[in-house]
Every structure is written in C-alpha cells, then in structure tokens.
Amino acid sequence: MDLKEYIENLDGRDFPGKTFAESVLKPIFNVQREYYYKPFIKISKAHVVMLYEQNIIKIQESKKLLEGLNKIEEMDFTSVEYNAKYEDMFFTVENQLENLVGKDLAGRLHIARSRNDLDICEFRMVLRLKTVELMKNLNNFRKVLLSLAEEHKETVMPAYTHTQPAQPTTLSHYILAFYDSLSRDFERIKRAYENINLSPIGAAAITTTGFPINRERMSKLLGFNDLVENSYDAIAGSDYLMELASTLMILNTNMSKFIKDTLDFCTKEFNVFYLTDPYVQRSSIMPQKRNPSSLEHTRPMASEAIGEAKCVFDMLHNTPFGDIVDTEEQLQPHLYESIDYTLRILKIFTSVFATMNVNKKVLLDRAKEGFITVTELADTLVREKGLSFRKSHKITGAIVRYLSNNNLTIENITPEIIDKISLELGGEEIHISAEDIAKALDPINFVNIRKVTGGPAPEEVERMLQNRNNSFIKDIEYQRRCLISLEESEKLLNQAVASILNK
Structure with a gap:
C-alpha cells in the first residue's frame, strides 16, 4: 500500500x-462551544425579528423559528460533543433547529446572512464584555491608588532616577504618576471598546445582500453603538483586534514596571511596603521568611499577558485583507488569555494595596540620606546669593565631593565649609547662614516649595488629586453606561421576540 492510499484509508x-x-475542526468547535453559543443564539433571534419586520419572512415562520431558538438556548450546549457530520457549531445548531421546526423553515433563518458576518459579530460581542470587565477591574485598582495618594500627600520619600536616589518627593506624588499612566491605559481601553462595539451584521459574506434587510435595527437589537458601515471592512478589517492587543501590551508593560518597584519596596533592605498576611507565603524551611509571593506571581502573568497579546500581531501580520481564518477561533483565545492574565494582576494588586502598610519613617530617613537635597542648596545659592546656576552647581558638587572624601554626611555641611570651597573655586566667600543651609537641606522643605504645576508640594498634589477624582467619576460612569447599554439591548431584543411570539 502506497502512502496516498494509506492516508486515504485513514482519513x-x-x-x-x-x-x-x-486536528482543526474539533478544537475550533470546542472554542465555539465555550464562547460563542449564547451570542450565536442572540444574533439568530435578532435576525428573525429583523427578517419579519422587513417582511422577508411571515409571522408564523418567525414564531416557529423563535420558539425553536428559545428551546435550543435552554439546552446545556456545554455537553454537546463535536460531530464531524456537522463541521462546526453553526451547522450543529442548524441541525438542532431542523429537528425542531423542519429543514425548510430552519433554512430560511439563513436568508441574507453568512458565517462570515456571524462569526465576526460573535467575536465582537464576547470581546466587548471582556473589555468592560477589564475597565471595571482597572477602575477598582485606580480607586485604591487614589485613596493611597490621598493618605500619603505628606509622606516624604526619595525619588529615583537611573535606579539611584535623586531628589525628595512624596509617596502620593509617586503613586499619582503611576495612576496617570493607568488613566491613559483606561483611555486606550475606551477607544478600543468603541471600535469593538460596532456591528458587522448585514455584511453577509462581504458585499451585503440583495434582500432589503435593516442593518441598523440589527445593530440596536444586539447592543452595538453603530455599524462597521463598509461591508468589505466589516469582514476584512481586523484592526479592532490589534488595537485591543496593543492596549493590553501597553497596560501590562506599565504594570510590570510598577511590579518591579513594588517588589523592591517589599525587600528587607528597602523595608517600605509591608504586605499583610493573606498575601505572603511562609518558607518551608526558614521560619522568619515572609515572601511576597502574591506579587511575585504577577510578574510572569504580565509577561504572559504581553505574549498572548503579541500573538495577535504575529498571526495577522502579512495576511490578506479579506475573509480569512487567521482572525477567527484560533486567534481570539489569545486575546481572552491576555485579558484574563491582566484581570488577575489587577485583582491581586487591588487587594494588596488596599491592605498593606507603609513605613513612613524609613521613607523620610531615606530622603535625608545620600545628598539628595543638595539641588535645593544649589538653588538657594542662586536665589539668595545671586550666583549663576552653573557656578552654584559647581560649588555644590565640590562640597559633596569634599564631604564624601572626608567621610562626612550632609548634616556636616557648615557655612565655613561652603565659604572655603567657594573661595577656592570662585575667589570669594558666600556667607550663607547655618539656618539657610539647614532649610535648604531639609527634605520636607524641598518638597513643600516645589509648588509648580505637577510638583510634589502637598497643596499641588491635592489639586491634582481633585482633578483625578473628578475624571475618575466620569470613567466609572462610562464603564457603567457601557454595561447598562448592553443590558438594555438584551431587554430590547427580548421584548421584540416576545412581541412576535404573542401575535
């Protein structure tokens, strides 16, 4: 037996x-069974309503189709196994409908529609719900961050540049910086949602249909904000997938940076964040250990979320602009997985940050170390003594080197040391008082006088907080409206179905 005959006998x-x-159809069916059964039934019901309202099918046909679809909807489809006789979920459900209403009538349901627009509509319906869930959990975490920022407006700490202590700031200033990056992520999610929640239904295979269907009515019954108007674009366009994928990659990259900082702050050496018991694991051998494993697990999750989202680009790159399987059931779960990992990260961080303790004293002590307030000493020499900043910077740098070479700390700076160094470098003494030096080197003063827009001074942070809280209320309302809109469309569809059934 040759290879061809062997394969033909096998397959x-x-x-x-x-x-x-x-290898292909059964795994795809399993994905369809898990995610698309309910959306498929909803789309089918809306299609029957629209066909009747457009006088394309008769009332009795509509009623029987809707009754059959209601019975199928009540079935436990999760127990249905793949049968190669029906190819995929579409034909499996069609067969079930044929058994209930007859083959001819069941076939009329497919007037003016295709698996092409059906599939893409299902994808969009599932994605929009997952995107609303993403918005909800991101907002939960952002709410915790706002609360922490409010609590720590005067918690002075070092700001870091190039991983080194740079200048004093506040924990609130730092948290708000991260909050703002997450707010931009929320805006990106909103834009992605607006482009996901557009209806492709009525595009049929790719050129619409010769039947007088009403795409706008279908869009409204299914809770979409608008149409993907061009039918070719409705079938061929896949940028709504890439937009969400890129948003997920940016969000998780932002989160990964925060994860890195947070895990550093949890170390014994930093001793800044203290996680409560529900979020630490004990060592199996070392009794003293409190491992921040809840946060550690989020680091690979972020990488997994980014990787799954990147698969969308890898799978769509260099594909034709048309109806292709590359955008379908083998791609969609990568987005779902990316969202799932992201949700898990956000939930963990929400719980951890809502309950953790902050070591304010250590943060303040750190802000007094390492000469990180000397920028203000240089600024004081400019303001109070009329030096150019370059000259002041040179003198201040020499002071730091002098102290370091002599094993002295910032507290050891005196008017005499400054006069000695300024005389050596500039040929004249500065005559700054000990009180002015102490004020310039105080990290609390350093923070308080930085009242410029966006600075760490408590009153400026308070202004930013009020602004963020006002914007956050709008974001919560947007998320709520999205969910309400979807719920109202479901009621609208149910009412339209009931109206036909009651005729």
Whole structure:
C-alpha cells in the first residue's frame, strides 16, 4: 500500500478528513462551544425579528423559528460533543433547529446572512464584555491608588532616577504618576471598546445582500453603538483586534514596571511596603521568611499577558485583507488569555494595596540620606546669593565631593565649609547662614516649595488629586453606561421576540 492510499484509508475520501476534523475542526468547535453559543443564539433571534419586520419572512415562520431558538438556548450546549457530520457549531445548531421546526423553515433563518458576518459579530460581542470587565477591574485598582495618594500627600520619600536616589518627593506624588499612566491605559481601553462595539451584521459574506434587510435595527437589537458601515471592512478589517492587543501590551508593560518597584519596596533592605498576611507565603524551611509571593506571581502573568497579546500581531501580520481564518477561533483565545492574565494582576494588586502598610519613617530617613537635597542648596545659592546656576552647581558638587572624601554626611555641611570651597573655586566667600543651609537641606522643605504645576508640594498634589477624582467619576460612569447599554439591548431584543411570539 502506497502512502496516498494509506492516508486515504485513514482519513476517508469525503469532507472532512479524519485528520482535518481531529486536528482543526474539533478544537475550533470546542472554542465555539465555550464562547460563542449564547451570542450565536442572540444574533439568530435578532435576525428573525429583523427578517419579519422587513417582511422577508411571515409571522408564523418567525414564531416557529423563535420558539425553536428559545428551546435550543435552554439546552446545556456545554455537553454537546463535536460531530464531524456537522463541521462546526453553526451547522450543529442548524441541525438542532431542523429537528425542531423542519429543514425548510430552519433554512430560511439563513436568508441574507453568512458565517462570515456571524462569526465576526460573535467575536465582537464576547470581546466587548471582556473589555468592560477589564475597565471595571482597572477602575477598582485606580480607586485604591487614589485613596493611597490621598493618605500619603505628606509622606516624604526619595525619588529615583537611573535606579539611584535623586531628589525628595512624596509617596502620593509617586503613586499619582503611576495612576496617570493607568488613566491613559483606561483611555486606550475606551477607544478600543468603541471600535469593538460596532456591528458587522448585514455584511453577509462581504458585499451585503440583495434582500432589503435593516442593518441598523440589527445593530440596536444586539447592543452595538453603530455599524462597521463598509461591508468589505466589516469582514476584512481586523484592526479592532490589534488595537485591543496593543492596549493590553501597553497596560501590562506599565504594570510590570510598577511590579518591579513594588517588589523592591517589599525587600528587607528597602523595608517600605509591608504586605499583610493573606498575601505572603511562609518558607518551608526558614521560619522568619515572609515572601511576597502574591506579587511575585504577577510578574510572569504580565509577561504572559504581553505574549498572548503579541500573538495577535504575529498571526495577522502579512495576511490578506479579506475573509480569512487567521482572525477567527484560533486567534481570539489569545486575546481572552491576555485579558484574563491582566484581570488577575489587577485583582491581586487591588487587594494588596488596599491592605498593606507603609513605613513612613524609613521613607523620610531615606530622603535625608545620600545628598539628595543638595539641588535645593544649589538653588538657594542662586536665589539668595545671586550666583549663576552653573557656578552654584559647581560649588555644590565640590562640597559633596569634599564631604564624601572626608567621610562626612550632609548634616556636616557648615557655612565655613561652603565659604572655603567657594573661595577656592570662585575667589570669594558666600556667607550663607547655618539656618539657610539647614532649610535648604531639609527634605520636607524641598518638597513643600516645589509648588509648580505637577510638583510634589502637598497643596499641588491635592489639586491634582481633585482633578483625578473628578475624571475618575466620569470613567466609572462610562464603564457603567457601557454595561447598562448592553443590558438594555438584551431587554430590547427580548421584548421584540416576545412581541412576535404573542401575535
């Protein structure tokens, strides 16, 4: 027996071949069964309503179709196994409908529609719900951050540049900086949602149909904000997938940077964040250990979320602009996985940050170390003594080197040391008082006088907080409106179905 004959005997000579069915169609069916069964039934009901309202099918036909669809909807489809006889979920459900209402009538349901616009509509319906869930959990975490920022407006700490202590700031200033990056992430999610929640239904295969359908009515019944107007674009356009994928990659990259900082702050050496018991694991051998494992697990999750989202680009790159399987059931779960990992990260951080303790004393002590307030000493020499900043910077740098070389600290700076160094470098003494030096080197003063827009001074941070809280209320309302809109569309569809059934 040659290889061809062997394969034909193994796979059969009719569609679908055993290998094709087992390797491709069955896994795809399992994805359809998990995610798209309910959306498929909703789309089918809306299609029947629209066909009746457009006088394309009769009232009795509509009623029987809707009754059949209601019965199928009540079935436990999760127990349905793949049957190669029906190829995919679409034909499986169609067969069930045929058994209930007859083959001819069941076939009328497919007037003016295709698996092309059906599939893409299902994808968009599932994605929009997951995107609303993403918005909700991101907002939960942002709310915790706002609360922490409010609590720590006067918690002075070092700000870091190039991983080194740079200048004093406040924990609130730092948290608000991260909050603002998450707020931009929320705006990106909103834009992605607006482009996901557009209806492709009515595009049919790719050129619409010769039947007088009403795409706008279908869009409203299914809770979409508008249409993907151009039918070719409705089928071929995949940028709504890439937009969400890129948003997920940016969000998780932002989160990964925060994860890195947070884990550093949890170390014994930093001793800044203290996680409460529900979020630490004990060592199996070392009794003293409090491992921040809840946060550690989020680091690979962020990487997994980014990787799954990147798969969208890898799978769509260099594909034709048209109806292709590359955008379908083998791609969609990568987005779902990315969202799932992201949700898990956000939930963990929400719980951890809502309950953790902050070591304010250590932060303040750190802000007094390492000469990180000497920028203000240089500024004081400019303001009070009329030096150019370059000259002041040179003198201040020499003071730091002098102290370091002599094993002295910032507290050891005296008017005499400054006069000695300024005389050596500039040929004249500065005559600054000890009180002015102490004020310039005080990290609390350093923070308080930085009242410029966006600075760490408590009153400026308070202004930013009020602004963020006002914007946050709008974001919460947007998320709420999205969910209400979807719920109202479901009621609208149910009312339209009931109206037909009651005729």
